[in-house]
Amino acid sequence: MDKEELYKKHYKKLFVIPIILLLLSIIFIYNFNNKHGDIVNKDISLKGGITATVYVENVNTNELEVFLDSKFNDILIRRLSEFGSGKDIGFIIEAGDIDEKELRSVLEEKVGKISDENFSVEKTGSSLGKSFYKEMLKAVLFAFLLMAAVVFIAFRTFIPSMAVVSAALLDIIITLAIVDLIGVKISVAGIAAFMLLIGYSIDTDILLTTRMLKRKEGELFDRMIGAIKTGLTMTAATMVALSIAFIFSNSLILKQMFLIILIGLLIDIISTYFMNAGVLWWYCNRKNEAR
Amino acid sequence: MLVCYGGIVIGKMKLGNLLRDWRMIILIVVLLMTIIAIKPMPWNKGIEVVKVNQKELLEQGMSSGEIIKSINGKEIENLKDFNVELGNKIEITTNKGNYAYLGTELDVVVKDVDKSKIKKGLDLAGGTRVLLKPKEKVTEQQMDNLNAIMKTRLDVYGLSDLNIRKANDLSGNKFLLVEISGATKEEVKELIGQQGKFEAKIGDEVVFVGEKEDIRNVCKDDGSCSGVSQCNIVDNGQQCRFQFQVTLSNDAAKKHAEVTSKLEANESNGEYLSKKIDFYLDNELVDSLFIGADLKGVETTDILISGPGLGSTRDEAIKDALMNMNKLQTILMVGSLPFELEIVKMDSISPRLGMEFFKNIFLVGGLAILGVALVIFVRYRKFKIVIPIIVTMISEIFIIIGVAAFIGWRLDLAAIAGILASVGTGVDDQIVITDEVMSGETAYDWKEKLKKAFFIIFVAYFGTVVAMLPLWNAGAGLVRGFALTTIIGVTIGVFITRPAFASMIEKLLKD
Numbered sequence: 192m193d194k195e196e197l198y199k200k201h202y203k204k205l206f207v208i209p210i211i212l213l214l215l216s217i218i219f220i221y222n223f224n225n226k227h228g229d230i231v232n233k234d235i236s237l238k239g240g241i242t243a244t245v246y247v248e249n250v251n252t253n254e255l256e257v258f259l260d261s262k263f264n265d266i267l268i269r270r271l272s273e274f275g276s277g278k279d280i281g282f283i284i285e286a287g288d289i290d291e292k293e294l295r296s297v298l299e300e301k302v303g304k305i306s307d308e309n310f311s312v313e314k315t316g317s318s319l320g321k322s323f324y325k326e327m328l329k330a331v332l333f334a335f336l337l338m339a340a341v342v343f344i345a346f347r348t349f350i351p352s353m354a355v356v357s358a359a360l361l362d363i364i365i366t367l368a369i370v371d372l373i374g375v376k377i378s379v380a381g382i383a384a385f386m387l388l389i390g391y392s393i394d395t396d397i398l399l400t401t402r403m404l405k406r407k408e409g410e411l412f413d414r415m416i417g418a419i420k421t422g423l424t425m426t427a428a429t430m431v432a433l434s435i436a437f438i439f440s441n442s443l444i445l446k447q448m449f450l451i452i453l454i455g456l457l458i459d460i461i462s463t464y465f466m467n468a469g470v471l472w473w474y475c476n477r478k479n480e481a482r
Numbered sequence: 483m484l485v486c487y488g489g490i491v492i493g494k495m496k497l498g499n500l501l502r503d504w505r506m507i508i509l510i511v512v513l514l515m516t517i518i519a520i521k522p523m524p525w526n527k528g529i530e531v532v533k534v535n536q537k538e539l540l541e542q543g544m545s546s547g548e549i550i551k552s553i554n555g556k557e558i559e560n561l562k563d564f565n566v567e568l569g570n571k572i573e574i575t576t577n578k579g580n581y582a583y584l585g586t587e588l589d590v591v592v593k594d595v596d597k598s599k600i601k602k603g604l605d606l607a608g609g610t611r612v613l614l615k616p617k618e619k620v621t622e623q624q625m626d627n628l629n630a631i632m633k634t635r636l637d638v639y640g641l642s643d644l645n646i647r648k649a650n651d652l653s654g655n656k657f658l659l660v661e662i663s664g665a666t667k668e669e670v671k672e673l674i675g676q677q678g679k680f681e682a683k684i685g686d687e688v689v690f691v692g693e694k695e696d697i698r699n700v701c702k703d704d705g706s707c708s709g710v711s712q713c714n715i716v717d718n719g720q721q722c723r724f725q726f727q728v729t730l731s732n733d734a735a736k737k738h739a740e741v742t743s744k745l746e747a748n749e750s751n752g753e754y755l756s757k758k759i760d761f762y763l764d765n766e767l768v769d770s771l772f773i774g775a776d777l778k779g780v781e782t783t784d785i786l787i788s789g790p791g792l793g794s795t796r797d798e799a800i801k802d803a804l805m806n807m808n809k810l811q812t813i814l815m816v817g818s819l820p821f822e823l824e825i826v827k828m829d830s831i832s833p834r835l836g837m838e839f840f841k842n843i844f845l846v847g848g849l850a851i852l853g854v855a856l857v858i859f860v861r862y863r864k865f866k867i868v869i870p871i872i873v874t875m876i877s878e879i880f881i882i883i884g885v886a887a888f889i890g891w892r893l894d895l896a897a898i899a900g901i902l903a904s905v906g907t908g909v910d911d912q913i914v915i916t917d918e919v920m921s922g923e924t925a926y927d928w929k930e931k932l933k934k935a936f937f938i939i940f941v942a943y944f945g946t947v948v949a950m951l952p953l954w955n956a957g958a959g960l961v962r963g964f965a966l967t968t969i970i971g972v973t974i975g976v977f978i979t980r981p982a983f984a985s986m987i988e989k990l991l992k993d
Contacts, residue, residue, distance in 0.1 A: 246834055307666050313829035319613070322651070323957040329652050330956035337948035345941040380896060383953055383961045387903050387968070390946030394910050397941045401934070421917040425910040428857040432850040432906060439849055441842045448899050 195412040202472055205465040212461065213361055216368035223371050231367065234376035235285055237324040239317025243294060244271070246281040246309040247302045255282070255301055262297050263289050281309070283443070288317070327382040334386045335359070338393060345397070351404055354470040355396040358462040362392045365462075366455040375447065384448035388455040391429065395422040395463045403471045411475055419464055430456050499989055509982035512974075513877060516884030521599045527551075527559045531576070532663060533591040533640050537804065538583035539574070540703040546642045548576040549595055553588070561594050589801075593643075593663070593833075599887040603894025603963065604645075606840045608833030609663035612674050613649075613958055616656060617822040625656050627820050632660065632674070635819075638702075639673055639812040645892060649959035657958040658823070661892075667830040669805060675825045678813040681762045682785075684741050684773070689759065690734035690785075692814045698783075699729040702811045710803045713796055720799040724807035725788040728814060735781040743779035748772070761787060763810070787814075843898055850902070851875055854909055862916070870986040871912050874979050878908050881978065882971045897963035904971020907946055911939045911975065915984050919991060928992075932984050943976045 224230045235242050252270045259266050267285040272278060286294070291312055299305050315323075338359065343352045363385060370377065402418035403411060430453060437449040501507070528549040534540050550558050552575045553566050573582040593607075604611050616628075625648050633646055645661040660674055680692025690696040701707035708726030715721075730738070745755040754772040761768040769789045789810060791803025851872060858868050882901050886893055918935035919928065946968070953965035 244832070244835055246832065307830065308832055308834060311830060311832045311835045312667075313831075314827065316826045319615075319826040319958075322653070322655070323960075326652050326956045326958075330952035333652075333952040334949040337951065338945050341941065341944045341948055345944075379957050379961055380899070380964070383896075383899075383964050386949050386953060387946075389949040390903075390907065390942075391910075393945045394907070394942045397945070398914060398938050401938045401941075405937070406934070417917070417921060421913060424857070424861050424917070425913045427861075428854045428909050428913065429906045431853040431857050432902075432909075435849045435853045436846050436902065439842070439846045442839050442895055444895050445846075445899055452903075 195410075198412065198472075202469045205469055209361055209462050209466045212365050212458075216365045219368045219372065220364070223368075230371075231377045232371055232375065233320075233324060234378045234381075235287075235313070235320070236315055236378045236380075237320050237327070237382075238287075239315050239320035240285065240287045241289060241291060241294065242313045243284045243286075243291075244281065244311040245284070245298065245302065245305060246271075247305070248281070249279050250282060250302050252282050258301055259284070259297070263294070323379055327379060331363075331382060331386055331389075334389055335363075338389050342393065342397070346400060346404070348404070350474050351400050351471060354467045354474075355393055355400060358396050358459070358467045359389055359392045361462040361466070362388060362455050362459050365458045366451065369454050369458075370451060375450065378444060378447060380444045381447045381451055384451040385455075387448075388452055391452060391456060392459050392462075395425060395459060396467050398422050398425075399463060399468060400471060403468075403475060411472070415468060415472065419468070422463065423460070426456055426460060503985045503989070505981040505985040509877060509978055512881055512978055516881050519599065519884040519888040521887075523597055526595045526597050528577075528595050529558055529561055529564055529592040530595045531590055532593050532643050535589040535591070535801075535804070536583075536585075536587070537705075537709075538585065539581055539590065540640075541705050542581050542583070543703075544574075544576070544578075544581055544590075546640055548578045550590075550592065551575045551577065561592070564592060600883060601887070601890065601892040602836070602840065603892035603897065604661045604663070604829075604836075605831050605895045606836045606893065607663050608831050608836040609661060610667045610670055611662075611827070611829045611831075612660045612670070612825055613827035613960070614658045614660065614674065614823045615826045617824050620656060620821055622656075624820055625658065628658060628823075631816060631819055632658065635673065635678075635812055635816045636660075636662065636670075638815050639808060641670070647959075649962075650955050651958050652952070652956050655958075657826075659959065667828065671825070671828070673809050673812065675823060676813070676819075677764055677822045678816075678818040679762075679764050680810075680814060680818070682787075683760045683762060684745070685757050687741050689738050689741055690730055693817050696731055696734040697728050697814055698731050700811050700815045701727040702808075702815065708807065708811070710791070710800050710807070713799055716792070719792060719794040720796045722791045722793075722796070722799040722803040723788055724791060724803040725786050726807060726811060728785050728787055730783045730785055732781075732783070735783045738785075739779050739781040742773060742777055745773070745778060747775055761789070763813070768810070839895060847879070847902070858913075866990045867916055867987065870983055870990065871909065871916075873986070874912060874983045875905050875908060877982075878905050878971065878975055878979050881974050882967055885970050885974070886967065891963070891966065893967075894963050896961050897967040900964040900967030901971055903964075904968050904975060907942070907972055908975040908979065911942070911980055912983050914938050915980065916987055919984075919987060928988060932988075935984070936980075939976060939980060943972055946972050 220230050252268055256268045259268065263286060265287045266289070269283045270279065271281045271283060284294070291314060295305055295310070339356045342355045346352045346355075366385070366388065375381070398421060399415070399418045402414045406414055433449045433453045433456070437446055437453060440446050440449065528551050531544065531546050531548045531550060533546055534544050552558055554569065554573050556563070556566050558564060568586055568588055570586060571582065571584050572588055573580070629646060629648055636644055641662055643663045647659050649657040649659050651657070662670060678692065682689045682691070708724075710722050710724045713720055713722040742755060745757055748754040748756050753775055755775055755778055757773070758770045759773055760770045771788060787810070789806055791799050791801070791806050793799035793802050854875065855868050855872055858871050859865075862868070879901060882904065883893070886897065891897070915932070915935045918931050921931070950965040950968050953961050
C-alpha cells in the first residue's frame with residue numbers, strides 16, 4: 192500500500208522528466224537545423240556521393256587521410272579491423288562529388304593494386320539521394336499515421352490512444368536528437384530503423400493500456416506494476432540482443448540500425464512508464480470517481 | 483524407482499499431449515515444408531560458371547550455368563580448387579561436356595555451386611547493382627517492355643545470374659533495379675545504361691539501323707565470322723580492332739545499293755569509294771570504314787562491323803576489344819531499349835566483403851539468441867520457459883528463410899535486419915504470453931488468459947506491419963527487403979509460432 196500511496200502522491204512529478212527531455216530535444220534539433228540546414232545528419236546514401244570499401248591490409252590510415260585531403264576536398268576515411276584479432280583489414284572512404292576512377296588511381300599510388308576483388312563502391316547521384324531523403328521522411332510520416340490509426344481502432348478511447356501515440360512521437364523526437372548529438376550520419380537504413388522503432392515503441396504501451404484499461408481483476412496499481420514488470424522484461428531482452436548485435440556486427444548499415452533502435456528503446460522506458468503510465472493512472476481514477 | 487518411473491510417464495504424457503495439439507502440429511508441418519523449400523544440398527560439389535570470357539570456350543559453346551567438374555584432370559570441388567596450375571593445354575570437364583584448347587589462360591568467372599535454395603543478395607554475394615531511371619515519363623507497360631529487353635540483353639551478353647525488378651517510389655517515379663553477380667562494373671555500365679540506338683550512315687544518309695527489321699542475323703561466338711585483329715601501338719598503349727559480320731535484310735541491302743551508287747571513287751585511293759560508312763551508337767561515332775569500290779551500287783546483305791579496343795598492353799587491348807565487340811553484338815541482336823535511361827545509383831560490392839558479412843551474421847545471430855536466453859532465465863529462473871522461447875526463436879528464423887527461398891527473394895543485409903527485428907518482436911510477445919499465463923492465482927481460465935495475451939499481440943502486430951508498409955516503395959524499393967522480411971516474420975510469428983509457443987508453455991506450466 193505504501194508504494195501505491197507514494198505513487199499516487201508523486202506520479203505527476205514523473206511527467207517532468209520526459210517533458211524536459213522533449214523540450215531539450217526540440218531546442219537541440221531546432222538549432223541543429225539552423226546550423227546544418229536539416230534536422231538530420233545525412234550520409235552518402237541520402238545526399239549523394241561515393242562510399243568505397245578497400246580491403247588492403249596494414250595501411251596507415253592517418254597518413255592516407257592527409258594524402259587524400261591534399262587531393263580531394265570533403266573526404267572521410269575510417270579504418271576497418273577484423274573482429275577479435277583487431278587486425279587491420281582495410282578502410283572505408285566516404286566522399287561527396289568525386290570521380291570513382293580518379294579516386295581509384297589516386298589510391299593505387301598509395302596502397303598498391305586495387306581490383307574488383309578488394310574494392311567495393313557504392314555511388315548515389317545527388318538528386319537521387321535528395322529524393323530518397325524526401326521519400327523516407329514521407330514514409331516515416333505515413334508509418335506514424337497508420338500506426339496511430341491502428342491504436343485508435345484498437346482502443347476506441349481518445350485519451351489512452353493519444354497517450355500511446357504521443358509516447359511513440361516522443362521516442363522518435365528524443366532519439367533523433369540523441370542520434371544527431373552523437374554525430375551519427377543517418378543512412379536510408381537508419382531511417383528504416385526509425386520506422387521499426389515506431390513498431391517496437393508501441394508494444395509496451397499497448398501492453399500497459401490493455402492491462403490497465405481492459406482488465407477488471409485485481410487492483411489497478413497491481414495491474415500496472417505487473418505490466419511494468421512484463422514490459423521491462425521485454426525491453427531488457429530486446430536491448431541485450433541489440434547491444435550484442437551492435438557490438439559484434441561488422442556491417443556499418445546494421446550497426447546503425449541497431450544503435451538507433453537501442454537508443455529508442457531506452458527513451459521508450461521513460462516515455463512509457465513516466466508518462467503513459469501516469470496518464471492512464473489519472474484517466475482510470477477519474478473514470479472511477481465519475482462513477 | 484517408482485517415483486522415477488512415474489516421472490518418465492508424466493514426461494511422455496506431456497510430450498504426447500503436446501504433439502497432439504493442433505497448434506504444435508501446424509508448427510511441425512510448417513517446419514517440414516521449410517526444409518523442402520530450402521532444400522539443403524550439402525553434397526553438391528563443383529563450381530558454377532557465371533560468365534565465360536575465354537574466346538576458345540565461347541566458340542566451343544560453354545555457357546553460364548554449367549558446372550565445372552575438373553580442370554586438366556584435377557577434380558574441382560570448390561572455389562579453392564579453381565586455382566590449378568595451368569599448362570599449355572587446358573582441358574575442362576563440365577556437367578554438359580568437355581572443352582579443350584591450347585593456351586595458358588583461363589578467363590572464366592565462377593562461383594561455388596548452390597548448396598541450397600537460399601539465394602544470397604548482392605551485398606552478401608558480391609556483384610553490381612544499378613538503379614536506372616527513365617529520362618522521360620513512361621507508362622507501366624513501357625517499363626515492362628524495358629524489363630524484358632534488359633533481361634534479354636544481359637542474357638545474350640552472357641550474364642544470367644541476375645535479378646531485375648521494377649520499382650516505384652512514393653512520388654510516382656519509376657525505376658528499374660538491376661543486380662548482377664559476377665560481372666565487373668565497367669563491363670556492364672554501358673550495356674545497361676545505353677539505350678543502344680545503332681545507326682550505320684554513309685554521309686548523312688542512314689543505311690541501316692540496329693533493329694530486327696534491318697538486321698537478320700549477327701555473328702557471335704563464331705571465330706569464322708567474328709574476331710579481333712590488327713593490333714598496333716598508339717599514344718598511350720595499344721589498340722586492337724574487332725570485327726564481326728551481320729546479315730542485313732533485303733530492304734536494308736537495297737538501301738545500301740541505292741546510297742553507294744551515288745558515290746564516286748576515292749580521289750587518293752581508287753580502291754575505295756569517296757565516302758566512308760560510319761557506325762554510330764547513341765549518336766556517338768564508334769568506327770568509320772572505307773567502302774570497297776567493288777561494292778558500289780551492290781545489294782549486299784553481308785556487312786562487316788568493326789570497332790576498337792584500347793589497353794596499356796596488347797593483352798588488355800585484345801580483352802577490351804572482345805568486350806566491346808560482345809556489347810555491340812548483344813545490342814544489335816536484341817535491339818535498342820524503348821527509351822533513354824539514366825544511371826542514378828551504381829554500387830559494386832566485392833565478393834570478399836559479402837563473405838565477411840555472411841560469416842558474421844551467424845556469430846551475431848547466435849550470440850543475440852544466447853543474450854535473450856540469459857535475460858529470460860534471470861527473470862523466470864526456469865528452463866521450462868527458456869527452452870520454448872529459444873525453440874520458437876530458431877523456428878521463426880528458419881521459417882522466414884524458408885519463405886524467402888520459396889518465393890525466390892534474395893536475402894541481403896536489409897532482409898537480415900528484418901529477420902532480427904521480427905524475431906525481437908517475437909520474443910516480446912512470448913514474454914507477454916508467459917506473464918499472462920503465469921499471473922496464476924486469479925480465477926479466469928487458460929483460454930481467457932491466452933485470449934487477453936493475443937489481443938495485445940495482435941494490436942502490436944498490426945502496429946508493426948503498418949509501420950513497415952510505406953517502406954515497400956519508399957526510396958525506389960531499395961529497403962523493400964527489410965519491410966518484406968519483417969512483415970513475413972511477424973506474420974509467421976503471430977499465426978504460427980506464437981500459438982505453438984502458447985501450447986508449449988501451457989502444457990509445461992499447467993501442473
